[in-house]
Structure formats: C-alpha cells, structure tokens
Amino acid sequence: MxxxxxxxxxxxxxxxxxxxxxxxxxxxxxxxxxxxxxxxxGKSTLLRMVGGxxxxxxxxxxxxxVDVTAAPPQQRDVNMMFQDYALFPHMTVGKxxxxxxxxxxxxxxxxxxxxxAALELVGLxxxxxxxxxxxxxxxxxxxxxxxxxxxxxxxxxxDEPLSALDAKLREQMQVELKHMHEKLGITxxxxxxxxxxxxxxxxxxxxxxxxxxxxxxxxEDLYERPATPYVANFIGTTNFLSARVVARGAGxxxxxxxxxxxxxxxxxxxxxxxxxxxxxxxEKMQILKDTECRxxxxxxxxxxxxxxxxxxxRTVVRLSSGEEMLxxxxxxxxMLHSDHPRAGDPVVLGVEPHNILLFGAER
Amino acid sequence: xxxxxxxxxxxxxxxxxxxxWIVLFMLVPYGVLLTYSFWIKSYPLFEPxxxxxxxxTLLNEPQYLSVIGRTLKIAVIVSVTALVxxxxxxxxLVFRLKNVTIRKVLFFxxxxxxxxxxxxxxxxxxxxxGTQGVLNSTLMGLGIISEPLDIFLYSQAAMVITLTYIFIPxxxxxxxxxLEKIPRNLDEASADLGQSSWTTFWRVTVPLSLPGVVAGxxxxxxxxxxxxxxxxxxxxxxxxxxxxxxxxxFGAALNWPLGSALAVVMLVVVLAIISLSDRFExxxxxxx
Ligand SMILES: Nc1ncnc2c1ncn2[C@@H]1O[C@H](COP(=O)(O)OP(=O)(O)OP(=O)(O)O)[C@@H](O)[C@H]1O
Ligand SMILES: [Mg+2]
Numbered sequence: 347m348x349x350x351x352x353x354x355x356x357x358x359x360x361x362x363x364x365x366x367x368x369x370x371x372x373x374x375x376x377x378x379x380x381x382x383x384x385x386x387x388g389k390s391t392l393l394r395m396v397g398g399x400x401x402x403x404x405x406x407x408x409x410x411x412v413d414v415t416a417a418p419p420q421q422r423d424v425n426m427m428f429q430d431y432a433l434f435p436h437m438t439v440g441k442x443x444x445x446x447x448x449x450x451x452x453x454x455x456x457x458x459x460x461x462x463a464a465l466e467l468v469g470l471x472x473x474x475x476x477x478x479x480x481x482x483x484x485x486x487x488x489x490x491x492x493x494x495x496x497x498x499x500x501x502x503x504x505d506e507p508l509s510a511l512d513a514k515l516r517e518q519m520q521v522e523l524k525h526m527h528e529k530l531g532i533t534x535x536x537x538x539x540x541x542x543x544x545x546x547x548x549x550x551x552x553x554x555x556x557x558x559x560x561x562x563x564x565x566e567d568l569y570e571r572p573a574t575p576y577v578a579n580f581i582g583t584t585n586f587l588s589a590r591v592v593a594r595g596a597g598x599x600x601x602x603x604x605x606x607x608x609x610x611x612x613x614x615x616x617x618x619x620x621x622x623x624x625x626x627x628x629e630k631m632q633i634l635k636d637t638e639c640r641x642x643x644x645x646x647x648x649x650x651x652x653x654x655x656x657x658x659x660r661t662v663v664r665l666s667s668g669e670e671m672l673x674x675x676x677x678x679x680x681m682l683h684s685d686h687p688r689a690g691d692p693v694v695l696g697v698e699p700h701n702i703l704l705f706g707a708e709r
Numbered sequence: 710x711x712x713x714x715x716x717x718x719x720x721x722x723x724x725x726x727x728x729x730w731i732v733l734f735m736l737v738p739y740g741v742l743l744t745y746s747f748w749i750k751s752y753p754l755f756e757p758x759x760x761x762x763x764x765x766t767l768l769n770e771p772q773y774l775s776v777i778g779r780t781l782k783i784a785v786i787v788s789v790t791a792l793v794x795x796x797x798x799x800x801x802l803v804f805r806l807k808n809v810t811i812r813k814v815l816f817f818x819x820x821x822x823x824x825x826x827x828x829x830x831x832x833x834x835x836x837x838x839g840t841q842g843v844l845n846s847t848l849m850g851l852g853i854i855s856e857p858l859d860i861f862l863y864s865q866a867a868m869v870i871t872l873t874y875i876f877i878p879x880x881x882x883x884x885x886x887x888l889e890k891i892p893r894n895l896d897e898a899s900a901d902l903g904q905s906s907w908t909t910f911w912r913v914t915v916p917l918s919l920p921g922v923v924a925g926x927x928x929x930x931x932x933x934x935x936x937x938x939x940x941x942x943x944x945x946x947x948x949x950x951x952x953x954x955x956x957x958x959f960g961a962a963l964n965w966p967l968g969s970a971l972a973v974v975m976l977v978v979v980l981a982i983i984s985l986s987d988r989f990e991x992x993x994x995x996x997x
Contacts, residue, residue: 397897397901398900398901399897399900399901418900419897419900419901420900420903420904420905425901425902426897426898426901428894428897428898429894430892430894432892432894432895432897432898433898434895434898434899434913435917435995435996435997436913436916436917436995445899445902445904445912446901446902446903446904448903448904449902449903449904450903479995479996493902497902497903
C-alpha cells in the first residue's frame with residue numbers, strides 16, 4: 347500500500363508553546379487511522395496542518411506524493427468534518443452539500459443528484475430541503491459527513507466527530523462511521539481523546555504525548571503491548587508496581603515487586619530501558635479460590651472495597667507492600683456479587699507471566 | 710396582610726411605576742401632539758377642531774414635501790456611508806485582528822465618543838470644516854489653496870460628514886455583535902470546501918451578519934431622520950431637516966397644529982421603517 351499522507355518531521359510552535367514536535371507519520375491509502383491523546387497533546391493541531399488550516403513551523407506535508415506544506419485548504423484534496431460540524435446555518439441541508447461542489451464545476455441538477463446520493467449514503471434521503479436547525483445532533487453529523495464525502499476527497503479528516511453526541515448515539519455512530527469507511531474506501535484520519543472510540547473504529551492508532559508520537563500500532567498492539575506506562579495508562583487501566591530484576595533465564599525474568607517475587611515473560615522493554623516497573627491489567631488477574639490450581643505468580647492482599655459495575659465487578663486489593671491493585675472480573679451467569687470477598691477479607695491474586703507488562707523505570 | 714398580598718403590592722410598584730412613566734411622558738404627549746395636529750391656527754393662537762387641513766398643507770405646499778424628501782435623502786446617505794465605513798471596520802476587528810487587546814481598544818475607540826456630549830461632537834466638525842477651521846488652515850499651509858474656503862461648512866456634505874461621525878457607533882455596535890456571533894470555523898469549512906475567501910465573505914459572512922446590518926441601518930437611519938442639531942450647526946440654507954421645521958413651527962412661526970402634523974408624519978415614517986426592519990430581521994435571522 348502507498349502512503350496517501352506523509353508527514354516529515356512536522357513541528358508547530360505557538361511562541362514558546364510546542365503544539366507538535368517533530369512528528370513523522372505515513373498514512374496508508376484507504377486506512378482508518380486515529381490520532382489519540384489527552385487534551386492538549388497536539389492532535390488537533392496535527393490534523394489542522396493536514397487540512398491546511400495551520401502552517402507547520404517546520405517539516406513537510408505530502409498528500410498523494412505532492413508537497414502541500416504551504417498550500418491553502420482550497421488546494422488540498424482532503425475534507426474536514428469539524429468537531430461541531432460547522433454547517434452553514436443559513437443554508438438548507440442540500441445547499442450545504444452542493445456548496446462544496448461549485449468549485450468542482452458541478453452545478454444544477456448534476457450537483458443535486460450527487461448531493462441526494464450522498465444524503466442517501468449517510469441515511470438522510472429526502473432531507474435535501476431541510477434547514478440545519480431542524481436537525482438533531484446525529485443528523486447534523488451525518489450532513490457534515492455527506493458534505494465531505496460528496497467532494498470525493500482522497501482523505502477525510504475528522505476532528506472529534508462524535509464528541510457532541512450522547513453515549514448511546516456515539517456508540518451507534520462509531521460502528522456506522524466504520525462501515526462508511528469500508529464502503530467508501532476513502533482514507534479516514536480521525537482525532538479523538540476517547541480510547542474506546544479509537545480502539546473500536548481504527549485500523550491503526552497513533553497515541554500522542556505532549557506533541558510527539560508515543561506509540562503507533564493496531565488497536566490490539568496498543569492494548570496488549572503498550573510501549574510505555576503512558577500508553578498503558580491511557581489505553582485501558584493498568585496497575586503499576588515498581589520492580590527490580592532478581593534473575594533472568596529460560597525466557598523468564600524474575601522480579602521483585604510489591605514484596606513478592608514475580609516471574610514474567612522476558613521481553614525487551616519497548617523503550618529499550620532496563621526494567622524499572624511492571625504493569626498488570628485489572629482483567630488479567632484473578633482472585634484465587636482455594637480449590638483452584640495456583641498460577642505461577644501469586645500476590646496476597648486484603649480487599650479494600652468492591653465496586654459493582656454491572657458487567658464486571660472491580661475489587662480493590664491492598665497488597666502487603668501497601669500498593670493497591672484493581673482486579674476486574676466479568677460477572678458471568680451464576681456468579682453473584684454477594685458470593686464475592688468483602689472489604690477486609692484476605693485474598694490471593696493470581697497472574698500469569700505473559701500478562702505482566704515490563705517497562706523502564708518511572709520518569 | 711398575607712405575604713402574597715405584600716408581594717403583589719411590591720410587584721405592582723415594580724411594574725406600575727415604569728408603566729405610569731411611559732404613559733405619562735410618552736403616550737400622553739403623543740396623544741397631545743395628535744390632537745393638536747387636527748386643530749386650526751387662528752391668530753394669535755389655535756382653536757380646537759377636527760379637520761385634516763394641516764396634513765393637506767403638508768401635502769400641497771412643496772416646501773414641506775421637499776424638506777421631508779431631503780431629510781429622507783440625507784438619512785439614507787448617512788446610513789449608507791456609515792455602513793460602508795462600519796462594516797469593513799467591524800469585519801477587520803472580528804475576523805482579521807488576532808490580538809484581543811488591540812481589538813478591544815479599537816472597538817472602544819469607536820464607542821467612546823458616545824460618552825461625549827452629542828452637541829460637543831457636532832460642534833467639533835464646525836471647528837474642523839469652518840472658515841478658520843483645521844481643514845482650511847491645513848490646505849492653506851500646504852499651499853493648495855490661497856484663501857480659506859467656506860464651501861466645507863454650511864452644506865449638505867458637511868451635514869452628512871457630521872451625522873455619519875455622530876451616529877457611526879450605532880452602526881458599528883450591532884454589526885460587530887453579529888459578526889462576533891458567527892462561529893469561526895465556518896470560514897474554515899468554506900475554505901475546506903474549495904471556496905475562495907471572497908466567496909466565503911459574500912456567501913457566508915455577509916448573510917449571517919445581515920441582522921446586525923439591518924439593526925445598525927435602522928438605528929442610524931431613525932436617529933438621523935430626527936436630527937436637528939447638525940442642520941443647526943453645520944447645515945446651510947439648503948440643509949433644513951424635518952426636525953428643524955418642526956422646531957420653528959413650535960417657535961417663531963407659532964403654528965403648533967402644523968408642527969404637530971409634521972411630527973405625526975415623522976413618527977409614522979419612523980414606525981413604518983422600524984416595523985419594516987423588524988420584518989426583515991425576522992427573515993434574515995438564523996439559528997446557529
Ligand atoms: N492558536 C493557538 N495559540 C497558542 N497555542 C495553541 C494554539 N492552538 C493550540 N495551541 C496549543 O498547542 C497545544 C496542542 O493543542 P491542540 O489543540 O492540538 O490539542 P488537542 O490535542 O487537540 O487537545 P483537545 O483534546 O483539548 O482538543 C496545546 O498546548 C494548545 O494550548
Ligand atoms: Mg482538539
């Protein structure tokens with residue numbers, strides 16, 4: 347696959363503020379790539395530079411092999427879906443869509459036909475004459491998408507496209523947008539701070555931290571093999587323990603963490619540093635029952651509290667070393683909340699070596 | 710007495726006083742004016758009557774129609790001039806000026822004269838345009854003219870300049886407010902859809918700021934239409950406005966009935982324009 351967007355060492359400074367710092371990124375043709383990161387990490391800035399709304403302080407942007415670093419938005423074959431949709435409030439739905447066809451020389455009935463087709467694609471057939479203020483949030487969002495799609499750009503840029511929708515609709519639109527992407531075959535470049543959204547929708551996720559790329563990989567890569575504690579913490583929940591290497595060999599590394607000896611599958615830390623801490627996902631641990639055969643690693647502790655979450659039960663366990671660990675267990679059929687250990691009960695946590703994530707020392 | 714009753718009395722005062730005020734000092738005078746407009750002037754004073762003679766006089770004697778026409782013309786010219794100056798200014802402030810402090814200072818610069826007495830501001834132009842005024846001295850200093858010219862002062866042009874200066878804040882304010890309400894990313898969306906900034910200006914910015922334009926135009930027009938100070942200070946013999954004629958009818962000419970009829974006509978014109986603009990504003994209004 348060829349790269350449709352190439353960012354070469356892109357930086358953006360606002361005076362002393364560093365928005366984006368030396369980002370290298372290639373977006374493959376046809377993929378759904380998401381920039382994920384907390385507020386202020388520079389993801390919108392990066393997207394806006396691709397759209398042509400900001401000029402990079404340094405670096406080069408190529409779209410379909412052409413250098414567009416200094417080109418205005420009008421000259422880029424990409425279209426943006428804005429966070430609050432930016433529909434023109436004085437135009438009908440139809441006008442909003444045909445407005446973007448004018449400069450392509452498509453006018454009159456041809457424009458109308460294309461707009462109707464785009465509306466049908468987003469599930470809004472027959473809304474051509476509607477006024478934008480008569481639409482619900484979800485419908486506006488679809489119009490915004492139709493407005494971008496109708497121009498048949500090489501890439502559609504989406505800045506937090508679902509953040510204005512309520513939780514239920516958001517979930518529905520996540521799937522719908524993904525299907526839309528598959529149907530259209532156009533590259534989608536999305537920005538979000540919502541990790542679930544990123545995992546659900548994307549082929550590839552780029553996690554950003556303070557203007558730089560922290561990790562770049564498939565959703566599964568990021569979740570199962572987070573490169574840094576930052577990524578592990580941002581995507582999903584992780585229990586961290588500082589750790590010290592005691593011994594190494596036979597593919598296992600023996601660590602001392604939380605007053606316990608733990609064995610972990612020996613892999614190099616992604617940041618290349620010596621092991622300084624470990625991470626364990628709450629759902630990759632279990633509270634052992636007496637009858638169960640013991641896993642390789644056990645961590646004794648005391649239950650602090652249990653939090654009922656409907657789908658799962660989260661247990662907060664304090665280890666003898668004082669650290670608190672979260673353990674999540676899916677409440678399957680027959681498992682009752684009331685059978686579970688209560689606050690004050692002593693428990694033993696079990697974890698397998700391959701479920702221990704190895705990281706460098708805390709910074 | 711229950712608390713409720715007390716409440717009601719309090720509410721009565723709260724609403725009653727302003728209503729009483731409006732009735733006493735606005736509606737009653739209008740009623741008086743309307744009544745007078747049907748009376749007959751009979752030397753040395755006036756007689757109560759109900760007849761339309763005064764209105765017929767206004768229609769039949771060309772001097773009155775021409776003064777109404779001139780007032781309308783000046784009000785239109787001033788409003789258009791103010792619009793042409795105020796719109797680009799407000800647009801520049803809101804859309805092009807990145808620095809918020811400078812924007813506020815410039816906006817305040819336009820609004821600040823409102824704190825200065827209206828008469829003083831009108832007088833200011835007399836000192837600029839007058840025979841001994843700043844303009845003449847400058848032109849003479851530059852050697853462009855050898856003798857002071859008096860064509861600047863006492864002309865309709867002088868009135869237009871003065872009135873534009875005086876009323877332009879009323880044009881800037883609503884336009885500024887309307888422009889500020891336009892979401893910033895609509896410009897970006899338009900550029901994203903391939904449209905030039907010129908097209909964006911005319912197809913997006915202007916339509917969305919129309920309510921402000923209409924409000925500013927109406928305010929400026931109505932204020933201008935009722936003005937008599939500019940004509941009094943810088944207007945020439947061909948610069949009388951309706952309000953000046955009304956003043957003289959109530960003063961030297963001592964023809965209150967005719968003055969009242971003229972005032973009623975003026976009121977009707979202003980009300981018509983306000984209701985027209987209201988209707989237009991309803992139509993141009995958009996929900997963001
Ligand atoms: N116009 C600007 N002037 C000054 N600083 C800016 C400007 N735009 C962005 N920044 C700064 O650049 C950094 C990155 O901003 P950006 O908007 O890209 O963040 P983001 O990741 O999109 O965050 P959010 O999730 O809150 O939208 C922030 O520190 C921000 O304060
Ligand atoms: Mg953002």
